[in-house]
Amino acid sequence: MIRFLVSRFVQGVVVILAVITITFTLSQMVPGGAIRNERNVSEETKKAQEEYFGLNKPWIVRLGLTLKHYVTLDLPDSYHYKGRGVDEIIASGFPVSATVGIAALVIALGIGVPLGAIAALRPNTLEDRGSTLVATLGICTPSMVLGPLIAMLFGLKLRWFNVAGWFDSTDWVLPALTLGVIYSAYIARLARGSLRETLAQEFIRTARAKGAGETSVVFLHAMKLASLPVLNFLGPAAAGLLTGSFIVETIFQLPGLGQFFIAAATNGDHQLTIAISTFYAALIVSFNLLVDILQALLNPRIRLHA
Amino acid sequence: MQWLVRILILIAAVAGIAWFHQVRTHRPTRVEEANRKGILLLGNGTEPATLDPQLASGQPEHMIFHSIFEGLIAPAAGNPDGDAPGAAESWTHDGTFTTWTFKLQPQGRWSDGSPVTTADFLFAYQRILSPKLGADYATMLYPLLNAEAYHSGKLKDFTQVGVKALDDHTLQVTLTGPAPYLPSMLKHYSWFPVPKHVIEKHGKIDDRGNTRWTRPGNMVCNGTFRLKSWLVNQNVEVERNPHYWDAASVKLNGIVFLPIVSDTTEERAFLDGQLHATLTMPLAKIPVYREKKSPFFHSDPLLSVYFYRCNVTRKPFDDVNVRRALALAIDRESITRNILRAGQKPATGLTPPGTLADYHTPDVMRFDPAEAKRLLAAAGYPDGEGFPVFDILINTSEAHRTLAEAVQAMWKKHLNIPVRVLNQDWGVNLDSQRKLDYDVCRAAWVGDYLDPSTFLAMWQTGDGNNNTGWSSPRYDQLISQSFREGDAAKRLQILKEAETLMLNEAPVLPVYWYTHSYLMRPEVKGLLPSLLEHRCYKAVELKP
Numbered sequence: 001m002i003r004f005l006v007s008r009f010v011q012g013v014v015v016i017l018a019v020i021t022i023t024f025t026l027s028q029m030v031p032g033g034a035i036r037n038e039r040n041v042s043e044e045t046k047k048a049q050e051e052y053f054g055l056n057k058p059w060i061v062r063l064g065l066t067l068k069h070y071v072t073l074d075l076p077d078s079y080h081y082k083g084r085g086v087d088e089i090i091a092s093g094f095p096v097s098a099t100v101g102i103a104a105l106v107i108a109l110g111i112g113v114p115l116g117a118i119a120a121l122r123p124n125t126l127e128d129r130g131s132t133l134v135a136t137l138g139i140c141t142p143s144m145v146l147g148p149l150i151a152m153l154f155g156l157k158l159r160w161f162n163v164a165g166w167f168d169s170t171d172w173v174l175p176a177l178t179l180g181v182i183y184s185a186y187i188a189r190l191a192r193g194s195l196r197e198t199l200a201q202e203f204i205r206t207a208r209a210k211g212a213g214e215t216s217v218v219f220l221h222a223m224k225l226a227s228l229p230v231l232n233f234l235g236p237a238a239a240g241l242l243t244g245s246f247i248v249e250t251i252f253q254l255p256g257l258g259q260f261f262i263a264a265a266t267n268g269d270h271q272l273t274i275a276i277s278t279f280y281a282a283l284i285v286s287f288n289l290l291v292d293i294l295q296a297l298l299n300p301r302i303r304l305h306a
Numbered sequence: 307m308q309w310l311v312r313i314l315i316l317i318a319a320v321a322g323i324a325w326f327h328q329v330r331t332h333r334p335t336r337v338e339e340a341n342r343k344g345i346l347l348l349g350n351g352t353e354p355a356t357l358d359p360q361l362a363s364g365q366p367e368h369m370i371f372h373s374i375f376e377g378l379i380a381p382a383a384g385n386p387d388g389d390a391p392g393a394a395e396s397w398t399h400d401g402t403f404t405t406w407t408f409k410l411q412p413q414g415r416w417s418d419g420s421p422v423t424t425a426d427f428l429f430a431y432q433r434i435l436s437p438k439l440g441a442d443y444a445t446m447l448y449p450l451l452n453a454e455a456y457h458s459g460k461l462k463d464f465t466q467v468g469v470k471a472l473d474d475h476t477l478q479v480t481l482t483g484p485a486p487y488l489p490s491m492l493k494h495y496s497w498f499p500v501p502k503h504v505i506e507k508h509g510k511i512d513d514r515g516n517t518r519w520t521r522p523g524n525m526v527c528n529g530t531f532r533l534k535s536w537l538v539n540q541n542v543e544v545e546r547n548p549h550y551w552d553a554a555s556v557k558l559n560g561i562v563f564l565p566i567v568s569d570t571t572e573e574r575a576f577l578d579g580q581l582h583a584t585l586t587m588p589l590a591k592i593p594v595y596r597e598k599k600s601p602f603f604h605s606d607p608l609l610s611v612y613f614y615r616c617n618v619t620r621k622p623f624d625d626v627n628v629r630r631a632l633a634l635a636i637d638r639e640s641i642t643r644n645i646l647r648a649g650q651k652p653a654t655g656l657t658p659p660g661t662l663a664d665y666h667t668p669d670v671m672r673f674d675p676a677e678a679k680r681l682l683a684a685a686g687y688p689d690g691e692g693f694p695v696f697d698i699l700i701n702t703s704e705a706h707r708t709l710a711e712a713v714q715a716m717w718k719k720h721l722n723i724p725v726r727v728l729n730q731d732w733g734v735n736l737d738s739q740r741k742l743d744y745d746v747c748r749a750a751w752v753g754d755y756l757d758p759s760t761f762l763a764m765w766q767t768g769d770g771n772n773n774t775g776w777s778s779p780r781y782d783q784l785i786s787q788s789f790r791e792g793d794a795a796k797r798l799q800i801l802k803e804a805e806t807l808m809l810n811e812a813p814v815l816p817v818y819w820y821t822h823s824y825l826m827r828p829e830v831k832g833l834l835p836s837l838l839e840h841r842c843y844k845a846v847e848l849k850p
Binding site (some may be wrong): 014030038047048080082088133148160161163164165166263 | 326327330331336352353355356358361363366435438439440441442444445514515517518520537538539540564566567568570571572574577578580633719731732733734737738740769770771773785847
């Protein structure tokens with residue numbers, strides 16, 4: 001177990017350094033440059049700005065400097081938000097994205113798992129068809145459609161929640177609902193498939209033969225195994241939810257990470273792009289590790305080897 | 307018994323929802339609360355990149371700076387494009403608009419109570435012109451004598467630059483030539499003072515990274531309001547500045563600027579009672595609000611022009627007849643009436659109407675397909691025959707595409723020439739324009755001060771904003787003559803001649819003059835239209 005963890009940690013560090021290098025290299029290939037002004041600025045200004053950000057150095061030196069920033073955890077300033085460290089920006093955006101993300105995850109599981117379970121327990125009935133229909137609709141509806149609909153209904157029509165902003169204690173509800181409903185559709189589909197498969201297996205028949213009740217068969221025996229594919233999906237999905245969805249954050253005007261991620265790309269703010277990509281990579285690596293450990297705990301047939 | 311429990315649960319659920327509905331729908335909106343507190347809530351586009359007026363270059367920052375800083379001359383309460391005393395109580399010039407003397411407000415104070423003196427202005431101008439600071443808007447100060455030499459590093463001694471402190475409260479500004487438009491220019495934030503004592507406390511004069519002084523708690527400013535809080539991507543809040551020299555006439559207690567990127571979100575927030583006024587609104591909704599005659603809808607002219615650049619270094623755009631043919635085949639009236647529909651005006655020239663009462667923009671651009679056809683034939687392409695396929699380059703946006711497609715259709719119909727529309731991401735698009743890597747390219751220009759020169763000087767040979775490859779010795783001569791002419795009427799005559807010459811050569815094809823469409827609640831009084839989007843916040847009040 002310890003050897004496994006150490007080996008995965010080392011792998012994770014390599015992955016993150018690779019992400020930094022690749023993002024840096026890609027950002028160098030982006031046409032348009034890091035300093036973009038609609039108006040022409042004087043040569044002196046251009047030179048001063050390039051010098052300040054070290055853009056006048058050869059790219060290999062800059063790559064070295066970028067890696068050094070991350071290895072020593074002394075993160076650079078954003079190009080666009082003057083004098084603001086990229087770590088400061090992540091620290092301000094992440095809690096917002098994470099709050100909405102966790103709430104969305106709970107909503108997604110709360111809707112998705114029961115929906116999938118109902119469909120799996122009553123295959124080919126009206127309940128199954130109905131929940132499959134709902135799940136398919138959820139998968140097909142993009143957040144840019146669902147978000148404004150939810151904002152119109154619960155915000156402008158019913159006036160239960162604010163349609164935008166991050167001021168009241170209830171401002172997480174509508175964005176979390178939007179994200180949650182969409183993710184719940186995926187979870188419902190996965191849960192239905194895996195639970196149906198599990199229920200058809202031999203050990204379930206054995207459990208039933210031993211006289212176990214239906215509730216105990218489903219919840220004690222089947223669910224444990226059936227949750228594995230859902231768990232697999234949840235790792236990367238949780239990382240995605242926690243770092244925020246650009247679309248949902250824009251629709252509801254949340255000061256989260258997602259908005260910064262896109263703004264960084266359009267502003268040519270490569271420092272911020274690299275920082276958020278790295279942060280995202282670190283989250284995915286950690287969640288995948290967490291999922292591996294959870295899977296081993298749930299399924300005795302899985303052993304963790306380095 | 308079980309049915310009874312079920313019914314009870316059902317009743318409880320319905321009652322719960324009814325109670326929730328009652329509570330939630332009876333809470334005051336943010337606007338209602340703000341009205342009570344005298345706080346103005348404004349949509350403000352994107353998150354400001356900085357609150358340092360010498361490092362900024364964007365519109366959201368501009369809107370905030372007018373609340374927390376004040377230049378020598380301020381926007382007037384009744385007309386924000388007019389001039390009123392700001393940090394200076396009075397000003398005079400030498401009769402040729404070249405040497406100006408400003409008397410600072412004797413009661414002028416920074417928000418920490420220390421006096422605003424000429425030393426702060428000297429420091430500010432030295433800072434923005436320091437080559438190492440790398441200020442985007444340093445060129446705005448080039449009318450100052452020797453400013454360009456100091457900024458380019460050729461001159462090391464700042465005392466040689468045309469700004470002098472005659473005493474603590476008398477500032478003398480010497481320009482390279484006559485500039486009757488200086489008062490309007492001084493209202494641009496690049497000319498605002500910055501607090502010497504605070505910036506020096508946090509770092510060096512020319513250090514770009516020295517932005518700590520703009521953070522809440524550190525920030526010291528001289529405007530009507532002072533910075534209260536700055537939550538990244540959430541809001542910038544300013545409150546009354548008790549040390550402001552004219553604090554008695556300030557009516558609001560504060561302003562909250564909200565960065566709302568999406569115009570549809572901004573509109574929803576407005577309808578939800580979260581904003582007093584939006585910065586913009588969805589283009590598609592403008593005709594709807596107009597037709598409904600909504601009391602919220604406002605549309606004001608702006609000092610801004612939408613145009614197409616022609617790359618005159620490429621064939622066939624090097625031929626003036628081709629460029630004029632393209633210009634004459636655009637039906638601007640139809641574009642503003644049928645596509646834009648927000649009250650924009652067809653651009654018959656470059657300088658927007660209203661820039662100066664005494665300046666009449668030459669009416670050169672018109673729609674004349676017959677003449678366009680004749681010119682194209684004269685250029686060697688009768689009925690478009692043999693005309694090479696070319697691209698209209700736009701930066702990625704649905705609005706630019708729609709307009710480009712309309713122009714494409716007009717050129718096809720009237721000139722029978724093959725045109726494509728090519729879009730590029732903003733940064734790439736700017737790069738293509740600089741490198742002259744395009745055929746025809748969409749662009750826009752926003753004036754910085756009320757004078758035709760803000761639209762005309764850029765077309766001189768080699769100007770960094772020309773980006774067409776066009777050059778005319780006569781034009782260059784006229785522009786530089788205008789910068790030396792001390793007689794205001796003669797000066798405008800020269801500029802008009804220059805603009806006429808340029809429009810006839812058509813290196814750029816003006817399409818329309820912008821309007822600013824937005825939503826504002828009727829209780830907001832005194833937030834008046836301005837061509838330059840200048841705001842006199844001290845005149846604003848809330849009367850629900």
